[in-house]
Amino acid sequence: MSALSLHGATALLDGREVLSDVDLSILPGEVVALTGPNGAGKTSVIRALTGALPLSKGEARLEGRALTAFGPRDRAARLAWLPQDRRIAWNMPAVEVAALGAPFLSGHAARDRALEALIEIDAGRLAARGVAEMSGGERARVLFARFLATEAPILLADEPAAGLDPDAQLLVMDVLRRRAEAGAAVLVSLHDLSLAARHADRVVVMDRGRVAADGPPREALAPEVMQTVFGVGARWLETPQGPVLNSWRL
Numbered sequence: 001m002s003a004l005s006l007h008g009a010t011a012l013l014d015g016r017e018v019l020s021d022v023d024l025s026i027l028p029g030e031v032v033a034l035t036g037p038n039g040a041g042k043t044s045v046i047r048a049l050t051g052a053l054p055l056s057k058g059e060a061r062l063e064g065r066a067l068t069a070f071g072p073r074d075r076a077a078r079l080a081w082l083p084q085d086r087r088i089a090w091n092m093p094a095v096e097v098a099a100l101g102a103p104f105l106s107g108h109a110a111r112d113r114a115l116e117a118l119i120e121i122d123a124g125r126l127a128a129r130g131v132a133e134m135s136g137g138e139r140a141r142v143l144f145a146r147f148l149a150t151e152a153p154i155l156l157a158d159e160p161a162a163g164l165d166p167d168a169q170l171l172v173m174d175v176l177r178r179r180a181e182a183g184a185a186v187l188v189s190l191h192d193l194s195l196a197a198r199h200a201d202r203v204v205v206m207d208r209g210r211v212a213a214d215g216p217p218r219e220a221l222a223p224e225v226m227q228t229v230f231g232v233g234a235r236w237l238e239t240p241q242g243p244v245l246n247s248w249r250l
């Protein structure tokens with residue numbers, strides 16, 4: 001059964017349809033990459049899946065039941081959401097920020113879990129540093145650690161690799177894969193299509209609020225889709241580490 005899904009989801013923002021009849025599901029144990037051009041609706045899909053974006057038609061379902069039937073605490077225990085926005089309002093030490101991901105634990109246990117999550121994303125050395133005094137990429141790692149500290153069975157990450165160095169981008173994908181292997185359902189929005197093709201089991205391509213493709217990476221990101229949806233010429237090159245996208249402007 002799907003961990004989380006959208007069924008005919010349609011949503012309006014400022015009177016404009018930003019999602020149109022979207023069907024999408026994430027199964028426990030799989031990593032699904034969500035991609036598409038700027039403004040295509042990736043963040044809107046993620047917000048609809050959390051319940052933050054109300055639907056005008058269709059339904060979001062959590063473990064097969066209407067998402068709206070779950071209270072905020074039950075949703076929070078099942079779903080973790082890493083938003084695209086990386087602002088942090090207070091200058092707290094990184095470990096305290098990451099511990100906010102585990103609000104149901106006691107302070108001590110939450111900090112232990114936060115430290116583990118910081119170490120998992122190779123940011124243990126930042127634990128005592130104030131988040132306002134960090135680089136953008138360092139702060140992104142702290143927020144990713146907060147997201148991991150939830151240990152939620154459903155993980156929704158909105159562009160977790162943006163602004164990270166190449167090693168950290170690969171590490172983020174490895175960590176998400178480990179969580180999926182442990183049974184989590186993972187949805188991750190990505191602009192780096194080589195990263196998506198190599199690390200996702202399935203890719204969902206959004207285009208102007210609709211699902212343009214949904215399938216194994218090489219099918220969903222076939223050259224015809226790249227041309228129609230992204231407006232670029234594309235060819236996949238095979239390497240020992242997996243496919244790499246070669247793209248050009250048309």
Ligand SMILES: Nc1ncnc2c1ncn2[C@@H]1O[C@H](COP(=O)(O)OP(=O)(O)OP(=O)(O)O)[C@@H](O)[C@H]1O
Binds near residue numbers: 014038039042043
């Ligand atoms: N608060 C808002 N009010 C009105 N329209 C919005 C709002 N937020 C987003 N939109 C519009 O909704 C559409 C989908 O935006 P969304 O953020 O879901 O796209 P995205 O695929 O995540 O884009 P990006 O790759 O640029 O992050 C866009 O046309 C955008 O202009």
